[in-house]
Amino acid sequence: MSYKSFAAKAIQPILSVTKESLQLTTNRPCLSASLAIGTLLSFAVTTSSLATNSAQPTMGMEPVSGEGIWIDPRIRIPAQQGGTETAQQNAEQKITVKVWFDQQLLGTGDAYQRRANEFSKSKRQELRRNVIQALQKISDYSHKNARESLQKLQSEGVISNLQTHWIINGFTCSTTAAGITKLKSVPGVKKIFLAPNLGQKQGDLQSAIPLPDRSSAKQHSDYKHPWYIRSLQADRVWSEFNVQGSGTLNVIADNNFSISPNLAVSIYRNPKEIPDNKIDDDGNGYVDDCHGYNFTDFSNRITVTPSALSAFSRTLHGAMCATIICGNGTRESPYEFGIAPEAKWAGVIGGLFHLEDAVEWAVLQNADTYSMSFSHPKLGEYRSHVRKIFEHGAFCGIFFVSGAGNFAQTTQVPVQMRSPEDTPAVVFAAAGVQRDLSRTKFSSQGPVRWATEHYQDGMVRKPEVCAFNQDLPCQLPNGNVIDVQISGNSFAGPMFCGTIALMLSADPDLLPWDCREIITQTATDIGVPGYDYQTGHGLINCHAAVREVLRRKAVRNGIDAVKYESAGIRDTTEHRQASQTQAKPTLTVVAVRPGSPAATQGVKPGDIVVSMNGQPISNRNDYDTTRQKAKGKSVTLVLQRDDKQNSYEVPPITWGLSLGMRAGRVFD
Ligand SMILES: [Ca+2]
Numbered sequence: 001m002s003y004k005s006f007a008a009k010a011i012q013p014i015l016s017v018t019k020e021s022l023q024l025t026t027n028r029p030c031l032s033a034s035l036a037i038g039t040l041l042s043f044a045v046t047t048s049s050l051a052t053n054s055a056q057p058t059m060g061m062e063p064v065s066g067e068g069i070w071i072d073p074r075i076r077i078p079a080q081q082g083g084t085e086t087a088q089q090n091a092e093q094k095i096t097v098k099v100w101f102d103q104q105l106l107g108t109g110d111a112y113q114r115r116a117n118e119f120s121k122s123k124r125q126e127l128r129r130n131v132i133q134a135l136q137k138i139s140d141y142s143h144k145n146a147r148e149s150l151q152k153l154q155s156e157g158v159i160s161n162l163q164t165h166w167i168i169n170g171f172t173c174s175t176t177a178a179g180i181t182k183l184k185s186v187p188g189v190k191k192i193f194l195a196p197n198l199g200q201k202q203g204d205l206q207s208a209i210p211l212p213d214r215s216s217a218k219q220h221s222d223y224k225h226p227w228y229i230r231s232l233q234a235d236r237v238w239s240e241f242n243v244q245g246s247g248t249l250n251v252i253a254d255n256n257f258s259i260s261p262n263l264a265v266s267i268y269r270n271p272k273e274i275p276d277n278k279i280d281d282d283g284n285g286y287v288d289d290c291h292g293y294n295f296t297d298f299s300n301r302i303t304v305t306p307s308a309l310s311a312f313s314r315t316l317h318g319a320m321c322a323t324i325i326c327g328n329g330t331r332e333s334p335y336e337f338g339i340a341p342e343a344k345w346a347g348v349i350g351g352l353f354h355l356e357d358a359v360e361w362a363v364l365q366n367a368d369t370y371s372m373s374f375s376h377p378k379l380g381e382y383r384s385h386v387r388k389i390f391e392h393g394a395f396c397g398i399f400f401v402s403g404a405g406n407f408a409q410t411t412q413v414p415v416q417m418r419s420p421e422d423t424p425a426v427v428f429a430a431a432g433v434q435r436d437l438s439r440t441k442f443s444s445q446g447p448v449r450w451a452t453e454h455y456q457d458g459m460v461r462k463p464e465v466c467a468f469n470q471d472l473p474c475q476l477p478n479g480n481v482i483d484v485q486i487s488g489n490s491f492a493g494p495m496f497c498g499t500i501a502l503m504l505s506a507d508p509d510l511l512p513w514d515c516r517e518i519i520t521q522t523a524t525d526i527g528v529p530g531y532d533y534q535t536g537h538g539l540i541n542c543h544a545a546v547r548e549v550l551r552r553k554a555v556r557n558g559i560d561a562v563k564y565e566s567a568g569i570r571d572t573t574e575h576r577q578a579s580q581t582q583a584k585p586t587l588t589v590v591a592v593r594p595g596s597p598a599a600t601q602g603v604k605p606g607d608i609v610v611s612m613n614g615q616p617i618s619n620r621n622d623y624d625t626t627r628q629k630a631k632g633k634s635v636t637l638v639l640q641r642d643d644k645q646n647s648y649e650v651p652p653i654t655w656g657l658s659l660g661m662r663a664g665r666v667f668d
């Protein structure tokens, strides 16, 4: 197969965007005009950088594979003549389509790996600049050629709501099945995808306004951390390598964000945007997009209102994900939840329907990771469209992350993992296990199958790795913590994301394909030996992953890399033992009946049973047997709370405790 590529440099008239192009996006009054200006400005910037940076490699485009113009088979185009009344009605029904032009960065379904090899020696930051420049140029070129035709279709009412994209060279518009035939005549149009109606639930939202900065002077080691920090060995990365995630921006695509005290320090602040002046200061098309953006309603409303906050407080999904990635300790709280506590986060709302806008925003904010906490089944050929966006986004230096999903009990393989976590290579998917490394019943598994018109991989190995997704402690917006509160694969994704933030903090030039290789090679094999479809390559090992990043960086820089060399099998043995030892189940007070003797004596839920009459107690059976042996006499019961042990004289009456087995200490 030959690939015709043309140099991006060859396209000269890129600055000829005029007032005419502003009319391209007249559907959204304020936004559209500024969007076009934003594109224009970013071109001006990249053009000047091209002039001063002519030594950099040229990022050529490729023709999109396939004969003729492809139409998504879900679009039912009416016959030329006649047709039943129903067909005519369908023909007039409004649909949203996503259209590809005939030149893309990755022209074929197998292009990602091929071009990753081509640019394997690049540095990430440099590659990002080159790719953005090339994508924006080809988009401008294609849109310039198509402008006249598109304007005609707009004026005839055939299409509306036109939005241009560059992360994929193409556009979104509303039309009808009957309009598709005319859309095909637009110069450069190559593939037309039907965009499914992906409704997204939203809370009661307001603009994101951070609290005053009340950062604490404490060290990370001064805080108590939830058990997953130790199980994933993130704390060892902080202490041994002095790497805590600084310098990274993690975009979280979700909803129900809050900027509670533990998230206020780590919220991203767009340096070029002045908050709350109702002006798009940085000219990117989005007004006051200081901490993220809501692409669903075109506003900066991403956080829940105080009144909604109380109702949502237990399921504040976006905030919980942010807390796992980079939640901070505060002066008021002894707890710190983030895997990469020095990292920054921003929130975007937009799902897979507004993916182009949200990813373009993330790329231009220099984001490092993009964590997705949603997934959709049965997207048909639209899967190809979102996959291409992720592939182009990866070349822009973005690491896309997702949980594997929660559908093991309801959906069959190979569609248990859905979109976006079914995307090969560029969306890193984390399955979930329980704290003792056993499988979580609901956690989705691979493989996945790719047999769309554009992508023909067949069966693909998924997921990549696993993290934890059951009975996780969580921190509420008011700072309070609950020890075993949340379950769901949405939370394994952010653990993966936090790990990548640590890796990128250690080496900002790490390329996505190298990151993938490192994280899978250093994972601790669990479950069935070798790769398996439930746990992938194994449990994420932050310490081993960051050490390998540092080793490769040292080698690249010609520095002695011996101290970063792998401990081999000892590494994985230690990691597995560390997880399982600290996850040893203990007999724990689950509840205390109000007014009971135990309550009066100050026993609290969460207290761990240590011994009775000097005998160690590790389960319910020990407890009952020892108490029976006392034959109606009082017993001495020792309970542990945090680091302190308390002794109680328990009379031979009902004491008011409800006991249960809990796995290990939640915080350390
Ligand atoms: Ca802006």
Ligand SMILES: [Ca+2]
Binding pocket: 273, 274, 275, 276, 277, 278, 279, 280, 281, 287, 288, 289
């Ligand atoms: Ca502003």
